[in-house]
Amino acid sequence: MRPPDRLAGSSDVDSMTTLVPIAAAIGVFGMVYGAAAQPIFGTWLTLISSVVIFSGTVQFTMVGLVAASAGPLAVVWAVFVVNVRNFALGGAVRPHLTGTRARRVLTAWFLIDETVGLALSAPANADRILLRSGVAAYLAWVVGTAAGVAGGAALGLESLAGSVFPVLFIGLAALMIRGRGALIRACAGAAITFLLLVLWSDAGGLAPVLGGIVAAVTGEGRD
Amino acid sequence: MTDLGLVAVIAVITYASRAAAVVLLPAARGRLLEFVARLPAPLFAGLAVFALIGDDLSVPDGATLAAVGAALIVTPKRSLGLTLAAGISGFVLFELLV
Secondary structure, three states: OOOOOOOOOOOOOOOOHHHHHHHHHHHHHHHHHHHHHHHHHHHHHHHHHHHHHOOOOHHHHHHHHOOOOHHHHHHHHHHHHHHHHHHHHHHHHHOOOOHHHHHHHHHHOOOHHHHHHHHHHHHHHHHHHHHHHHHHHHHHHHHHHHHHHOOOOHHHHHHHHHHHHHHHHHHHHHHHHOHHHHHHHHHHHHHHHHHHHOOOOOOOOOHHHHHHHHHHHHHHOOO | HHHHHHHHHHHHHHHHEEEEHHHOOOOOOOHHHHHHHHHHHHHHHHHHHHHHOOOOOOOOOHHHHHHHHHHHHHHHHOOHHHHHHHHHHHHHHHHHOO
């Protein structure tokens, strides 16, 4: 099956209207991370961690475990498990990346949930969208971390940022739904994720990945 | 292992997992391509659930539920910008009115 070159309703994918609220939300989370990590890692290492890792899920996991006195091996293992989701994200967007190998080395840096979602919603422009939204997200994350470290964390905005992410993923899922089969798979993915979170307390970030994979596998031929 | 070393190792693992997926592994073909084409909708629906309740199964606050509700209403339009705008509007309205 060849994916369509362009999806209906995707013309606003990398517009300022879309990128600004996403970057702002990522920036606020960066502030929260900076404020949380600074007492544990100190100012410079907190900043360095955001510059060289660029993953909220990974960094919050790392800080949470270090703060809970977990050993380095436990932290590394937890981060490895969290990063398994990158294989699903990368596998989904890889067929739409038409750039050279060198370009993919660069764009791989920007492979996060939000940028992959944007790229998949307009696959004909996946390379450009991944790069553009990735740069915006990266800058927002690093600047937000710096603001948080500096004590400027506007924690009152945390709840808004926390609300933006489920809304973002709802919008991205809606963009991907083309037909009844896809709608059923999306609902199944949400339901399986919920069940995994309820039944397997350590599932964490793996739950949506497993939920998505199971729904995609079992939904074969139902378009 | 020092904290700096830990951060360095985690940075390498994180980038390697990203690069392996889009640089080292071959592009999907055939049935695998069909699978990855089916994957995004349930994956992002699952991420929405995870972003909403987290791994501690916390009940979302009213403003978040208002944001999600407003976003769901406009999903048939299939516009990401509109969905975000509706979600933020729902959040702000709840905060103002409740």
